[in-house]
Each structure stands twice: as C-alpha cells, then as structure tokens.
Amino acid sequence: MAPKRTQTGPDPLLVDLLSLPTAPFCEGYVIDYLRRFCEKRRLSFDTDQAGNVLIHLRRGPKRYRHPVCFAGHLDHPGFVADKMIGPRKLRARWLGGVHAEYFVGSRVRFFDHGDWIRGTVRSISPPARKKRRPVETATIDIAAPVSPHSPGMWDFPDPTIKGNCIYARACDDVAGVAAMLSCIDRLRRKKNAEAYFLFTRAEEVGFVGAISAARDRTIPDQCVVVAVETSSQLPAARIGDGPILRVGDKSSVFTPSATAYCNRVAKELAETDKHFIYQRKLMDGGTCESTAYCQFGYDATGLCIALGNYHNMDTKRRRIAPEFIDLTDYENLVRWFVALATSSSTYDGKDAALIKRLRNLERRYAKLLKESERRL
Ligand SMILES: [Zn+2]
Incomplete structure (x- = not known):
C-alpha cells in the first residue's frame, strides 16, 4: 500500500x-x-x-x-567566521564536503547576535582547479561586520x-x-x-x-x-x-x-x-x-x-x-x-529469526541429506 x-x-x-x-x-x-x-x-x-x-x-x-x-x-557543512579583513570583507573557514566549483559567486549568510548577515563568496583557497582539493578558506563580500566564530550557511530561506x-x-x-x-x-x-x-x-x-x-x-x-x-x-x-x-x-x-x-x-x-x-x-x-x-x-x-x-x-x-x-x-x-x-522483541546480539530459519531448513532436509550421502 x-x-x-x-x-x-x-x-x-x-x-x-x-x-x-x-x-x-x-x-x-x-x-x-x-x-x-x-x-x-x-x-x-x-x-x-x-x-x-x-x-x-x-x-x-x-x-x-x-x-x-x-x-x-x-x-x-558550513563556514565559521574567522576575521574581517576589510570594512566589508570577511575571511571564513570552510568545513565539510562541498566541491570547490560550487563556491565562488554563491550567496551565504552568517548568524551573529541574533541576526543573519548576508554576503557572497568572492574567492576560495585553495582555488578551484581541475584536480579536486578540499576548500579550506573563503573570502566573502559581506553586508556588515561579522564576529569571529559565527556560523555561516548558504543563503536560503x-x-x-x-x-x-x-x-x-x-x-x-x-x-x-x-x-x-x-x-x-x-x-x-x-x-x-x-x-x-x-x-x-x-x-x-x-x-x-x-x-x-x-x-x-x-x-x-x-x-x-x-x-x-x-x-x-x-x-x-x-x-x-x-x-x-x-x-x-x-x-x-x-x-x-x-x-x-x-x-x-x-x-x-x-x-x-x-x-x-x-x-x-x-x-x-x-x-x-x-x-x-x-x-x-x-x-x-x-x-x-x-x-x-x-x-x-x-x-x-x-x-x-x-x-x-x-x-x-x-x-x-x-x-x-x-x-x-x-518493541517486545529485545536485542540479544544474535539474529534469532535467521538462526531459527536455518535450523528449520537443517531439520527439514537432515534425513534426506544423510540418506543421499550413503548413495554417493
Ligand atoms: Zn553530511
């Protein structure tokens, strides 16, 4: 259903x-x-x-x-604000698995003292190249100063x-x-x-x-x-x-x-x-x-x-x-x-249902297995 x-x-x-x-x-x-x-x-x-x-x-x-x-x-996966490196420029650490080609030009937001502050990723380090290397830091054009250690996320509602x-x-x-x-x-x-x-x-x-x-x-x-x-x-x-x-x-x-x-x-x-x-x-x-x-x-x-x-x-x-x-x-x-x-069935470190199924199979064919073995 x-x-x-x-x-x-x-x-x-x-x-x-x-x-x-x-x-x-x-x-x-x-x-x-x-x-x-x-x-x-x-x-x-x-x-x-x-x-x-x-x-x-x-x-x-x-x-x-x-x-x-x-x-x-x-x-x-997200950013953690490091420090302001210009009046409207933030350096942030990136942590997590997102491919480098997704960063530059993407919009982000940082949460600081109860408010979201928006920005855009300008550059990343190491820069995106053909050979994939994890992004470590990003430079972000930001609407207002952001305190160090503020979390940053992609800018979605x-x-x-x-x-x-x-x-x-x-x-x-x-x-x-x-x-x-x-x-x-x-x-x-x-x-x-x-x-x-x-x-x-x-x-x-x-x-x-x-x-x-x-x-x-x-x-x-x-x-x-x-x-x-x-x-x-x-x-x-x-x-x-x-x-x-x-x-x-x-x-x-x-x-x-x-x-x-x-x-x-x-x-x-x-x-x-x-x-x-x-x-x-x-x-x-x-x-x-x-x-x-x-x-x-x-x-x-x-x-x-x-x-x-x-x-x-x-x-x-x-x-x-x-x-x-x-x-x-x-x-x-x-x-x-x-x-x-x-659940009323408790965990006992064994697969009780599987063991039961295997035992039933064994029992069902035990006689046949033994008798046929003699004829081999
Ligand atoms: Zn994950």
Missing part, C-alpha cells in the same frame, strides 16, 4: 530545527534548543568532554539488557514545503536530530519504553565528536547503537520509498545482528501499521558514524532517510541549492524509532 501523504503540516520540531544556524564546531544554537527541550520536559541532559549531548529516557521498569542508543549529528518534501538550508543531519526529539516526545506518552539519544558534534569533518564519544564510552557499553542520518539518495534508494536500514557505508559493513534487529522490528511494525514502508540498502555514498561505533567495539547499525541535493549540491544545475527530504519518510523514521524503543 502506498504510504499516507502528510496532511497536517510538518512536525513543528522539524521546522524549528531546520531554521537554526549550525556548522561544524559551531553547534551551540542547536545544543541550546536541546537544552530548552529537556528543561521543559524535565529530561536528563548530559554532555561529555567533547560537548556531545546524551539524553536518556525510560518509562516503566527496566526491560532491555541492550537498549537502543540513537545517534545523530548536530552540524552541517527557512524551511519551505513543496509537494510532500521539505526544503531547507540544512537537512543533514538536523532533520535526523528533529526525528530523535520527535521520538522522545512520543515515548513520553508510553508506559514502557527505553532509549538513549546521543547528539554529536563535528561529524562533517570526519565524525570527530562521535570518535570522542566512542573512546570516552559516552554511550553505555550495553547499548546497541543506531546512527541516524540523512544520506544522499541513490538510484536504488530513492526519496519517498521509506526510511532506510543501512547495512553499511562506504567504509564498512555494520554489526549484522544489530542490522537484523532493526529489520525485525520494522517487519513487526509493517504488520500492524499499513502506512509504514521501509528499505534495506547499502548506502555507500559516504562514511557515517556507525563505522566509528563499530570500530570502537559497539554493536552498531544505521537508519537514514534519502536526501536530495546532498550537501547543498544540485549536481544537475551545478549550483548550490537547499537540501530536501520527503515528509512521509521522516514520519516513518520516527515511527521506526518509537518501535525500536518499545
């Missing part, structure tokens, strides 16, 4: 989050939002030594030996809806963060639920917040980690076809039993919720935080929603553009999170 189209307008948490300024190492505005969110709801709010945020929520008695920890990142999609300055991974908060609000109304929610910093430069969290064991050891992403749509993983269970990324495959657990919970959910659809794919467009969690000894997998104009690159028109996601994919992602935090 086709998924139900969203009729009631987008999740207010999503609209709020997609309106906030953020950039790698400059995630303070999103963190302030999380802090207020927790204060209002009297939820725990902990930070580790890297400034990653951990929220733990439990309703009812302790049920899970291995609760799920959802992990999303707070930043998006607050979120807008077109069809069933929401377009924003940054969906990656602010939409993932919004989905996690939305899940928390739904879990608060449940009698029995448990999950951890980790919000990491500076993913876009190579998930250094997640590496630090994994090293410091910010996530309790017993958790099964589910990294949450928006990930570039691929020919076989399209926008609107449902949230995606990631079996791996560009660098590694994730813990098979953790992936199998998410798959099992999704199947159970699809049986009771006819509007829930999902996909299971290898999303090898980039490397995500699950790789770090796996390498540091956690059982980890990933869930994501397909993203249009990944990292603001409209590759058809070859210009900077808003990112977009499908609102029904988003809603189904939240439902999947809720199911994982409330």
Whole structure:
C-alpha cells in the first residue's frame, strides 16, 4: 500500500530545527534548543568532554539488557567566521564536503547576535582547479561586520514545503536530530519504553565528536547503537520509498545482528501499521558514524532517510541549492524509532529469526541429506 501523504503540516520540531544556524564546531544554537527541550520536559541532559549531548529516557521498569542508543549529528557543512579583513570583507573557514566549483559567486549568510548577515563568496583557497582539493578558506563580500566564530550557511530561506518534501538550508543531519526529539516526545506518552539519544558534534569533518564519544564510552557499553542520518539518495534508494536500514557505508559493513534487529522490528511494525514502508540498502555514498561505533567495539547499525541535493549540491544545475527530504519518510523514521524503543522483541546480539530459519531448513532436509550421502 502506498504510504499516507502528510496532511497536517510538518512536525513543528522539524521546522524549528531546520531554521537554526549550525556548522561544524559551531553547534551551540542547536545544543541550546536541546537544552530548552529537556528543561521543559524535565529530561536528563548530559554532555561529555567533547560537548556531545546524551539524553536518556525510560518509562516503566527496566526491560532491555541492550537498549537502543540513537545517534545523530548536530552540524552541517558550513563556514565559521574567522576575521574581517576589510570594512566589508570577511575571511571564513570552510568545513565539510562541498566541491570547490560550487563556491565562488554563491550567496551565504552568517548568524551573529541574533541576526543573519548576508554576503557572497568572492574567492576560495585553495582555488578551484581541475584536480579536486578540499576548500579550506573563503573570502566573502559581506553586508556588515561579522564576529569571529559565527556560523555561516548558504543563503536560503527557512524551511519551505513543496509537494510532500521539505526544503531547507540544512537537512543533514538536523532533520535526523528533529526525528530523535520527535521520538522522545512520543515515548513520553508510553508506559514502557527505553532509549538513549546521543547528539554529536563535528561529524562533517570526519565524525570527530562521535570518535570522542566512542573512546570516552559516552554511550553505555550495553547499548546497541543506531546512527541516524540523512544520506544522499541513490538510484536504488530513492526519496519517498521509506526510511532506510543501512547495512553499511562506504567504509564498512555494520554489526549484522544489530542490522537484523532493526529489520525485525520494522517487519513487526509493517504488520500492524499499513502506512509504514521501509528499505534495506547499502548506502555507500559516504562514511557515517556507525563505522566509528563499530570500530570502537559497539554493536552498531544505521537508519537514514534519502536526501536530495546532498550537501547543498544540485549536481544537475551545478549550483548550490537547499537540501530536501520527503515528509512521509521522516514520519516513518520516527515511527521506526518509537518501535525500536518499545518493541517486545529485545536485542540479544544474535539474529534469532535467521538462526531459527536455518535450523528449520537443517531439520527439514537432515534425513534426506544423510540418506543421499550413503548413495554417493
Ligand atoms: Zn553530511
């Protein structure tokens, strides 16, 4: 059955989050939002030594030996203001994966003391050449002076809806963060639920917040980690076809039993919720935080929603553009999170359903295998 189209307008948490300024190492505005969110709801709010945020929520008695920890990142590829080098000229650092040819002439905005200040990229260093080298700094013609350390983003309006999609300055991974908060609000109304929610910093430069969290064991050891992403749509993983269970990324495959657990919970959910659809794919467009969690000894997998104009690159028109996601994919992602935090089937580090299937096959053909062996 086709998924139900969203009729009631987008999740207010999503609209709020997609309106906030953020950039790698400059995630303070999103963190302030999380802090207020927790204060209002009297939820725990902990930070580790890297400034990653951990929220733990439990309703009812302790049920899970291995609760799920959802992990999303707070930043998006962007600029961080360095210093004014002329009355209307700003030098800024660039952090994240956007190809050099997209920069010069593109419009940007910096958030400083409650206001957006607009500008245009004049030049970049190293300059765009045929051989792709990552951009490090940009010189920007700017409308007014900008304070050092202010975050800068591409100049697009607050979120807008077109069809069933929401377009924003940054969906990656602010939409993932919004989905996690939305899940928390739904879990608060449940009698029995448990999950951890980790919000990491500076993913876009190579998930250094997640590496630090994994090293410091910010996530309790017993958790099964589910990294949450928006990930570039691929020919076989399209926008609107449902949230995606990631079996791996560009660098590694994730813990098979953790992936199998998410798959099992999704199947159970699809049986009771006819509007829930999902996909299971290898999303090898980039490397995500699950790789770090796996390498540091956690059982980890990933869930994501397909993203249009990944990292603001409209590759058809070859210009900077808003990112977009499908609102029904988003809603189904939240439902999947809720199911994982409330499921009656618990994670045990094994793929119990697969083991059962293999045992049944073995039993079914055991006699035949033995008898035929004698005739060989
Ligand atoms: Zn990204």
